[in-house]
Every structure is written in structure tokens, then in C-alpha cells.
Amino acid sequence: MGVKDSMDSYHYGLGGSELIYETHAMVHSYNILFVHLSYDNSHLIYCDSCHNSENLLGCVGMKKNKYCIFNKAYQPDEYKKLKEKIIAYAKETGEYGEFFPPQLSPFGYNETQGQVYMPFKTREEAIRAGYKWEDEATTGTFNKETLKPETIPETIDEIQDSILSEVLVCVGCNRNYRIVNNELTFYRREKIPIPRLCPECRYQKRLSLRPPRQLWHRKCMCDYKVHQNTIKHPDHSEGVCPNEFETSYSPDRPEVVYCETCYNAEVV
Ligand SMILES: [Zn+2]
Ligand SMILES: [Zn+2]
Ligand SMILES: [Zn+2]
Incomplete structure (x- = not known):
């Protein structure tokens, strides 16, 4: 059981999945579009946390349901008609065809892993890009300490x-x-x-302590005149190494950065 004819999804495929598009966290699913955290379903569009269901549009938290729109059940033919009408409208307004927009996220961008891996420098940048921002990101208990x-x-x-x-x-x-x-x-x-x-x-x-998720193009700093190398390096037997490479160590960092060949020659 694998994944067939699917794309642009994250964290899915367990139990077999087919025709999955722009989803997050699907298990054992068939024909699912723009859905979050839902297992064992077929024919779902824009749903969140729905399980063991089929033919749902815009539903949240449903279990073992079918032919529902906005959590309300319809006869199959009614469902089909209304679904097509809603989709046609949403296409006109430009709301259809992508995963839920960031404005609907219950979290501020700065509270998520997004800020760890693709950080915004300022609150304003994040707002401009359509994300929420949590101004009081420091949640928790205060002044209850029993030990200083x-x-x-x-x-x-x-x-x-x-x-x-x-x-x-x-x-x-x-x-x-x-x-x-x-x-x-x-x-x-x-x-x-x-x-x-x-x-x-x-x-x-x-x-x-981690280097940033960014690469800089740099030259190997290996130079026999400067560094006490113990053996001859394969890419240069004297002077400065000609190699260039991408590294997560920015040029203004104090570390000496070697190319892979020189590094391995010294440490292996
Ligand atoms: Zn702290
Ligand atoms: Zn080198
Ligand atoms: Zn070298």
C-alpha cells in the first residue's frame, strides 16, 4: 500500500492513499483535497479533523458521516448540487484551489516551527505575508515559584x-x-x-547553536603557509586550495572553513 497520483501534501500515505492534493496528515485516504488531519476518508474537500467519512465539504470534527456540507447532512443528489454550486462560487472569488490560507491558522507564525525554519525578521514582515503574529508569545505561569x-x-x-x-x-x-x-x-x-x-x-x-538555514558561496581557506597541515592534500600539494563550495558558515564567522577534500585529508 503506497501513494498513488498525489502531490503537494505533507505527512501522509500511511495505510495507502490515492488522489491526495494539498493536504496535511492523511491516513488511508482517497480523493482528498485541501484537508487537514483526517483519517480513513474518501471524497473530502476543505475539511479538518474528520474521520471514517465520505463526501464532506467544509466540515470539521465529523466521524462516520457522509454527504455533509458545513457539518450538515444532505441527500446525495442535494449534496452534489450544492457542492458544485459552492465550488463554482469559491472559484469565482478565488478562494478555491489552495490549502487553507494562513489567515485561518489558529497560531501566530512566531509560535510555530515556521519561525524556526523560515523565520520572519519582524512582526510586520509576517503580517504583510498574510500570517498572524502572537504578541504575547510568552505564555505560561508566573510568580508561583516556591524555590528561588x-x-x-x-x-x-x-x-x-x-x-x-x-x-x-x-x-x-x-x-x-x-x-x-x-x-x-x-x-x-x-x-x-x-x-x-x-x-x-x-x-x-x-x-x-545551529547554523542558519542559509548557504554562502565560499573559497576553501586551506593554505599551507597559514595552517599547520600534517599531510599533502589531494586537491593542492602547496599554497592555497582552489576549491569553492556552499556552506552554512557565513564569511564573517571566525571559524576556518575547509573544502571537503582538505577537511577529510586532515581529520580522517
Ligand atoms: Zn525561560
Ligand atoms: Zn580545500
Ligand atoms: Zn588543503
Whole structure:
């Protein structure tokens, strides 16, 4: 069971799928257009979270239903007529033929993985592109801490199990957070102190360690006169390496960047 005659979809195909277009999260589906998170269906158009159903248009959260428009059931011939009328109208207004527009997203762009992988620099840029923006992206609990960061012992060996019932406060964003049992076990095993940052700030910190999702065209920086290379490199036996390549390390970064050949010659 695979995927047949389908395109422009994400996270789909399990259980076999055919005639799927512009969808997200489909399982075992046939003839599905512009639908989000729906399993075991056939002949769905513009639906969200509908399962085990067939012939639905513009429905949300339906299970084991057929011939429904905007969650209301019709006789099959009525359904067909009304469906065609609605589609003809939506084609006229230009609303038909693409996945749900970003304006309908329940989330601000900055709350989603979109901002991680294809970030907008400013709120205004995102709004201009048709996305929502969450101005109070810092959701959570505040001022409920039972333990101040400065009173938490420095080393994990000094931490009692009672930390599991404490409410901590993030030194980065003041949000409250807790330590859970498996986490404490992990910190003890790895000899890691209790984090002073909340999970969200830790996530952001990890992300900031990644190079950006952007490539720069650069020249190999390998030069026998400058660097103490230990062996002769295959692409140049002296002087500067002539190789150029794409790298996620921008030219203004401090690291020395070699081409793959020179790099491998030195490290392998
Ligand atoms: Zn935080
Ligand atoms: Zn090189
Ligand atoms: Zn080299």
C-alpha cells in the first residue's frame, strides 16, 4: 500500500492513499483535497479533523458521516448540487484551489516551527505575508515559584527528591517550570546541575547553536603557509586550495572553513 497520483501534501500515505492534493496528515485516504488531519476518508474537500467519512465539504470534527456540507447532512443528489454550486462560487472569488490560507491558522507564525525554519525578521514582515503574529508569545505561569534560583544547590549531588514538588522560576524569562522524575534521574546519572532556564529558553538556546538555514558561496581557506597541515592534500600539494563550495558558515564567522577534500585529508 503506497501513494498513488498525489502531490503537494505533507505527512501522509500511511495505510495507502490515492488522489491526495494539498493536504496535511492523511491516513488511508482517497480523493482528498485541501484537508487537514483526517483519517480513513474518501471524497473530502476543505475539511479538518474528520474521520471514517465520505463526501464532506467544509466540515470539521465529523466521524462516520457522509454527504455533509458545513457539518450538515444532505441527500446525495442535494449534496452534489450544492457542492458544485459552492465550488463554482469559491472559484469565482478565488478562494478555491489552495490549502487553507494562513489567515485561518489558529497560531501566530512566531509560535510555530515556521519561525524556526523560515523565520520572519519582524512582526510586520509576517503580517504583510498574510500570517498572524502572537504578541504575547510568552505564555505560561508566573510568580508561583516556591524555590528561588539562588537557593538551588550548585551540584546535582546536593539535590533532594523534594525538588520534584517545587515550582522553579526561569532566570531568562521568569516563567515557572518544574523538574520531573525522569529528568531528575537523567541529571543525576549524567552529573548535570538543575537547569536555571525553563524548557522553552533551553530549546531556544539549543536552536541558537545551529547554523542558519542559509548557504554562502565560499573559497576553501586551506593554505599551507597559514595552517599547520600534517599531510599533502589531494586537491593542492602547496599554497592555497582552489576549491569553492556552499556552506552554512557565513564569511564573517571566525571559524576556518575547509573544502571537503582538505577537511577529510586532515581529520580522517
Ligand atoms: Zn525561560
Ligand atoms: Zn580545500
Ligand atoms: Zn588543503
